Amino acid sequence: MNQKIFQVKSFVNYWLDAVDEHSLHSPFFYNFYTSVLMKKSTQSELTSLKHVRKNFESDDRSIEVNDLGAGSKYQKSSLRQIKQIAHTSASPEKYSILYANIIQYFSYNHILELGTSLGINTLYLSKARETSKVITFEGSSQTANVARNLFDTSKTRNIKMIEGNIDETLPQYLSSSAEIDFALMDANHRYEPTLRYFDCLIKKIQDNSMIILDDIHYSPEMEEAWKAIQKHELVYATADLFRCGLVFFNPSLSKQNVVLQF
Numbered sequence: 001m002n003q004k005i006f007q008v009k010s011f012v013n014y015w016l017d018a019v020d021e022h023s024l025h026s027p028f029f030y031n032f033y034t035s036v037l038m039k040k041s042t043q044s045e046l047t048s049l050k051h052v053r054k055n056f057e058s059d060d061r062s063i064e065v066n067d068l069g070a071g072s073k074y075q076k077s078s079l080r081q082i083k084q085i086a087h088t089s090a091s092p093e094k095y096s097i098l099y100a101n102i103i104q105y106f107s108y109n110h111i112l113e114l115g116t117s118l119g120i121n122t123l124y125l126s127k128a129r130e131t132s133k134v135i136t137f138e139g140s141s142q143t144a145n146v147a148r149n150l151f152d153t154s155k156t157r158n159i160k161m162i163e164g165n166i167d168e169t170l171p172q173y174l175s176s177s178a179e180i181d182f183a184l185m186d187a188n189h190r191y192e193p194t195l196r197y198f199d200c201l202i203k204k205i206q207d208n209s210m211i212i213l214d215d216i217h218y219s220p221e222m223e224e225a226w227k228a229i230q231k232h233e234l235v236y237a238t239a240d241l242f243r244c245g246l247v248f249f250n251p252s253l254s255k256q257n258v259v260l261q262f
Helices: 003-017 027-037 050-057 082-088 093-106 120-128 141-154 166-174 191-202 220-230
Strands: 062-064 079-081 110-114 133-138 159-163 182-185 210-214 237-240 244-248 256-259
Touching (some): 027 093, 027 237, 050 082, 050 120, 062 082, 062 141, 079 082, 093 120, 093 182, 093 210, 110 120, 120 133, 120 141, 133 141, 159 166, 182 191, 191 220, 210 220, 220 244
Parallel strands (some): 110 133, 110 182, 133 159, 182 210, 237 256
Antiparallel strands (some): 062 079, 210 244
């Protein structure tokens, strides 16, 4: 099936199934929906990041992007303008704010991001709680340089970037890391690497941790990866927001999946 047709079909299915707070019977998901998903950010540190995104969206510089995963669905050339990357690869603003709201709501401290890209979303993660520690992984050298410069000019102190092939750098980091509170998987959008990264991360999670998968409806194999993760024995609840999927590990939630309007 053509990927564009697949994505349209996936969105129609999501739209038909998605519910709001009025149809949520779980007290946990009702509170999560009303207190996190519906929250409008007033935190000045987050709203001030709009200019970072706008600056990148008008940046005509070109960089060489080394795609180690499924690659861009918009750009086939490895030489890409920064403004193109900002328009097509960066998390939309409402999702960046959502991730920050989640970190604040659950008071997460140890945060991982797989796939730094330009670093826009990383800043949202870091500004959510500046006492937290954000570890971000990027495989493309020139992309990492752009993000590193952004972190320096933004004077952030709680971000550590790990550059290199995530297949190697993630296991190395996790081998000596503490438990993880929050992880955002936004790299290598293919079935096997997605499950491999998830299996690495899950060894360091706790009951109140959360893992978020980006682009769960990007392709048939990403949907299959999402379905496989839902069935994992340590996964007790999941939430489908179409753009991303949220994974919860608290046994008190029992086995359930919700499709939420967002």
